[in-house]
Amino acid sequence: MPIPNSVQAAINAQIKNELQAHYNYLGMAVHFDATPYRGFAKWMRLQATEEYGHAMKLYDFLSDRNGRVELATLDAPKTSYDAHPLDAFRSSFANEQLVTGQINDLYELAQKEKDFATLQFLAWFLQEQVEEESTVLLMIERLELVGNDPAGLLRLDDEAGRRVAEAPAPASGGGK
Numbered sequence: 745m746p747i748p749n750s751v752q753a754a755i756n757a758q759i760k761n762e763l764q765a766h767y768n769y770l771g772m773a774v775h776f777d778a779t780p781y782r783g784f785a786k787w788m789r790l791q792a793t794e795e796y797g798h799a800m801k802l803y804d805f806l807s808d809r810n811g812r813v814e815l816a817t818l819d820a821p822k823t824s825y826d827a828h829p830l831d832a833f834r835s836s837f838a839n840e841q842l843v844t845g846q847i848n849d850l851y852e853l854a855q856k857e858k859d860f861a862t863l864q865f866l867a868w869f870l871q872e873q874v875e876e877e878s879t880v881l882l883m884i885e886r887l888e889l890v891g892n893d894p895a896g897l898l899r900l901d902d903e904a905g906r907r908v909a910e911a912p913a914p915a916s917g918g919g920k
Contacts, residue, residue: 771821783905
């Protein structure tokens with residue numbers, strides 16, 4: 745069954761959204777690379793890599809459904825934040841909440857169009873967004889807890905720098 749045009753357009757929009765999130769996280773990494781917080785820079789780069797993976801997962805799914813991928817222009821990311829790491833992490837959380845809303849809207853559209861293959865595919869993204877928001881929120885809570893304590897900030901930075909990339913989610917088939 746061909747993918748409905750409305751769902752195809754929405755998936756293309758979500759590919760852009762995920763690539764924009766990737767670019768936004770790279771901007772946060774740029775910010776942290778110019779500070780002593782190199783662990784936070786690594787954390788943001790890993791997050792950027794995850795967002796890129798999400799975009800490619802959508803790309804492959806659309807391609808596998810004989811849809812047409814249409815790439816859109818990305819906005820330049822913000823690369824400067826307040827001195828305290830909380831500013832960048834709060835921006836990260838707002839971005840994750842935005843993406844969650846976008847995925848929910850896409851899921852709702854697929855339901856309306858009775859595009860069950862896309863619904864099944866998007867279930868992974870719904871769960872992923874729960875994890876993404878939870879991960880960032882935990883970091884915000886911990887940063888709020890340590891406040892401006894240099895030792896606490898350096899410890900969190902060190903922990904962030906030890907974060908390892910998760911195994912990538914299987915793609916839908918890798919395109920045609």
